[in-house]
Amino acid sequence: xxxxxxxxxxxxxxxxxxxxxxxxxxxxxxxxxxxxxxxxxxxxxxxxxxxxxxxxxxxxxxxxxxxxxxxxxxxxxxxxxxxxxxxxxxxxxxxxxxxxxxxxxxxxxxxxxxxxxxxxxxxxxxxxxxxxxxxxxxxxxxxxxxxxxxxxxxxxxxxxxxxxxxxxxxxxxxxxxxxxxxxxxxxxxxxxxxxxxxxxxxxxxxxxxxxxxxxxxxxxxxxxxxxxxxxxxxxxxxxxxxxxxxxxxxxxxxxxxxxxxxxxxxxxxxxxxxxxxxxxxxxxxxxxxxxxxxxxxxxxxxxxxxxxxxxxxxxxxxxxxxxxxxxxxxxxxxxxxxxxxxxxxxxxxxxxxxxxxxxxxxxxxxxxxxxxxxxxxxxx
Numbered sequence: 001x002x003x004x005x006x007x008x009x010x011x012x013x014x015x016x017x018x019x020x021x022x023x024x025x026x027x028x029x030x031x032x033x034x035x036x037x038x039x040x041x042x043x044x045x046x047x048x049x050x051x052x053x054x055x056x057x058x059x060x061x062x063x064x065x066x067x068x069x070x071x072x073x074x075x076x077x078x079x080x081x082x083x084x085x086x087x088x089x090x091x092x093x094x095x096x097x098x099x100x101x102x103x104x105x106x107x108x109x110x111x112x113x114x115x116x117x118x119x120x121x122x123x124x125x126x127x128x129x130x131x132x133x134x135x136x137x138x139x140x141x142x143x144x145x146x147x148x149x150x151x152x153x154x155x156x157x158x159x160x161x162x163x164x165x166x167x168x169x170x171x172x173x174x175x176x177x178x179x180x181x182x183x184x185x186x187x188x189x190x191x192x193x194x195x196x197x198x199x200x201x202x203x204x205x206x207x208x209x210x211x212x213x214x215x216x217x218x219x220x221x222x223x224x225x226x227x228x229x230x231x232x233x234x235x236x237x238x239x240x241x242x243x244x245x246x247x248x249x250x251x252x253x254x255x256x257x258x259x260x261x262x263x264x265x266x267x268x269x270x271x272x273x274x275x276x277x278x279x280x281x282x283x284x285x286x287x288x289x290x291x292x293x294x295x296x297x298x299x300x301x302x303x304x305x306x307x308x309x310x311x312x313x314x315x316x317x318x319x320x321x322x323x324x325x326x327x328x329x330x331x332x333x334x335x336x337x338x339x340x341x342x343x344x345x346x347x348x349x350x351x352x353x354x355x356x357x358x359x360x361x362x363x364x365x366x367x368x369x370x371x372x373x374x375x376x377x378x379x380x
Contacts, residue, residue: 001025001026001027002026002027002047002048002119003026003027003028003029003044003045003046003047003048004021004026004027004028004029004046004047004048004049004050004115005029005030005031005037005040005041005046005048005049005050006018006021006028006029006030006031006049006050007030007031007033007034007037007049007050007051007052007055007060007063008030008032008050008052008055008081009032009033009052009054009055009056010052011032013052014030014032015030017030017050017106017111018030020108024112029044029046033055033056033057033058034055034057034058034059034062034063034066035057035058037049037051037063038063038066038067041067041071041076046076047077047119047122048076048077048078048079048115048118048119048122049067049076049077049078049079050079050081050102050111050115051063051064051078051079051080051081051098052080052081052082053080053081053082053083053086053089053093054082054083054086060080060081060082060093061089061092061093061096064078064080064093064096064097064098065096068096068097072097073097073098073099074121074122074125075122075125077099077100077118077119077121077122078097078098078099079098079099079100079101079102079111079114079115079118080093080098080100080101080102081101081102081103081104081106082101082102082103082104083103083104099118099121100114100117100118102114145207146203146206146207149176149206149207149210150166150176150177150178151177151178151179154179155179155181155188157185157187157188157251157253158185158186158253159253159256159379159380160188160251160253160307160377160378160379160380161347161348161377161378161380162348162375162376162377162378163347163348163349163350163351163352163353163375163376163378164177164349164352164373164374164375164376165352165353165355165356165372165373165374166371166372166373167356167367167368167371167372167373168371169319169367169368169369169370169371169372175193175194175195175206175317175319175371175372175373176191176193176194176195176206176209176210176213177190177191177192177193177373177375178190178191178210178213178214178217179191180214180217180218182219182220184220185253186252186253186254187220187250187251187252187253188250188251188253189217189248189249189250190247190248190249190250190251190375191213191217191246191247191248192246192247192248192249192264192267192315192373192375193209193213193244193245193246193247194244194245194246194264194317194318194319194371194373195209195242195243195244196241196242196243196244196245196286205238205239205242208237208238209234209244212230212233212234212237213230215233216229216230216233217230217248223248223250223259223260223261223302224261224300224301224302226248227248227261227263227287227300228292228295228300229292230248230287231263231287231288231290231291231292231295231300232291232292234287234288235288235289235290235291238288242288243286243287243288243289244263244286244287244288245263245264245265245267245286245287245317245318246263246264246286246287247260247261247262247263247264247267247268247315248260248261248263249261251377255306256306256307256308256379257304257305257306257307258304258305258307258313258377259302259303259304260302260303260304260305261284261300261301261302261303262281262282262283262284262303263284263285263286263287263300264283264284264286265283265318266280266281266282266283266333267281267283267315267316267317267318268280268281268305268313268314268315269281269313269314269316269333269336269337269340270305270307270311270312270313270314271311271312271313271314271340271341271344272310272311273309273310273311273312273344274344275340275341275344277337278311279305280333281303281305284299284300285299285300307377307378307379308379309379309380310378310379310380311378311379312340312344312348312351312376312377312378312379313376313377313378314336314340314374314375314376314377315373315374315375315377316336316372316373316374316375317370317371317372317373317374318370319368319370319371319372319373320336320355320356320359320372320374321333321335321336322370323359323360323362323363323368324363325362325363325364326364331359331362331363335359335362336355336359339354339355339358339359340355342354342358343355343358348376348378351376352374352375352376355374356372356374359372
C-alpha cells in the first residue's frame with residue numbers, strides 16, 4: 001500500500017482528499033502545515049506528497065525547497081496544488097523540483113492519473129537503483145577475480161628493475177600481463193597484451209587469454225612456435241572480430257637483453273639514462289587474425305634489444321598515446337616521450353605512476369576512455 005501525504009492548511013480540502021484516496025486503496029496521511037509534514041517525512045516512509053502552495057507560515061514553495069535538499073524528485077515525488085491563475089507559482093515550483101501540479105478545484109480523476117504516473121516512475125527509479133547496486137556488487141566481484149588473475153608481485157631478476165602501471169578505464173578491463181619464471185633464474189618471461197575491447201567483455205576474454213598464454217609460455221623453448229601456437233588457440237577460442245595486440249619477451253640477465261616477438265602496434269621504446277630516445281620498435285601483426293598456416297614465416301621472428309646500465313625500456317598500450325584533451329589533440333608518442341624525460345630520474349615504479357598521472361591530467365578527465373598499461377624495465 002502506497003502512502004500519500006496531503007499537506008493543506010484547509011481542513012475541508014484535507015478531509016476530502018483523505019477520504020477519496022483511502023477509498024482508492026492508498027494509505028493517506030494529512031498534515032495541516034509544513035512542520036507536521038516534515039515530521040511525517042522524517043518518521044514514516046512517504047511515497048508521494050500532494051502539497052498546497054498557499055499556506056501560512058512556511059508555504060508550499062518553501063517546504064518544497066526544504067524537502068528537495070534531502071529527497072530528489074525520484075525519491076519523493078511532490079505534486080503541487082495551486083489556484084488556476086497562479087501560473088508563476090507553477091513555474092517556480094517546477095523549477096525547484098516539483099514533479100507535477102494540479103489546479104484547484106482539484107479534479108480527482110486527473111489527480112489520480114498524475115499520482116499513478118509519479119508512483120510508477122518512482123517504482124521504476126527504485127528498480128533501476130536496485131539493479132545498479134547489484135551490478136556494482138557483481139563488478140566488484142569481477143574486479144577481485146580479475147586482479148587475482150594478474151601477478152601478485154613483480155619477480156626479481158638480477159640486473160633489472162621493473163615498474164608497472166595497469167589502470168582499466170572501468171573497474172575491469174581487457175589489458176593483461178603476466179610473468180613466467182623458469183628453473184633457469186637467468187631468464188624471466190614476460191607477456192604484455194591488449195585485448196580488443198574493454199569492460200566486462202574484455203575482462204572475460206582476459207581470463208581466457210591468461211589460460212591460453214600460460215599453457216603456451218610456461219616452459220622455455222622456441223618463442224616463435226609458442227606465439228604461433230597461441231595465435232591459433234586465440235583464433236579458435238575468441239569470438240569473431242576479437243584479437244590481441246601482444247608482446248612476448250624474455251629478459252636475459254647475463255647478456256642484459258630483452259629478446260621478444262612483437263605482435264602489437266608500435267609499443268616498445270628504449271631511452272638512455274639521460275632521457276634521449278635511442279630507438280622505437282616497428283609494430284607487428286596482432287594475434288588472432290589468421291591461422292598460422294596463412295602467416296608469413298617472417299611475421300613473428302624474435303628480435304632483441306640490448307640494455308646498457310641506466311637505460312630504460314618502455315612497453316605501453318595505445319590507451320596512453322591515444323588520449324585526447326579538450327581541444328581534441330592526441331597525446332601521441334611525442335607527449336609520452338616528454339613525460340618519460342621528466343620522470344626518468346625517479347625510481348621505476350614512481351616513474352610509471354607519474355607518467356600515468358600526467359597523461360590523465362593532459363586529457364583533462366578523471367580517467368581514460370581506454371585501458372592503460374605502462375611497463376618500464378631499467379637496466380642497473
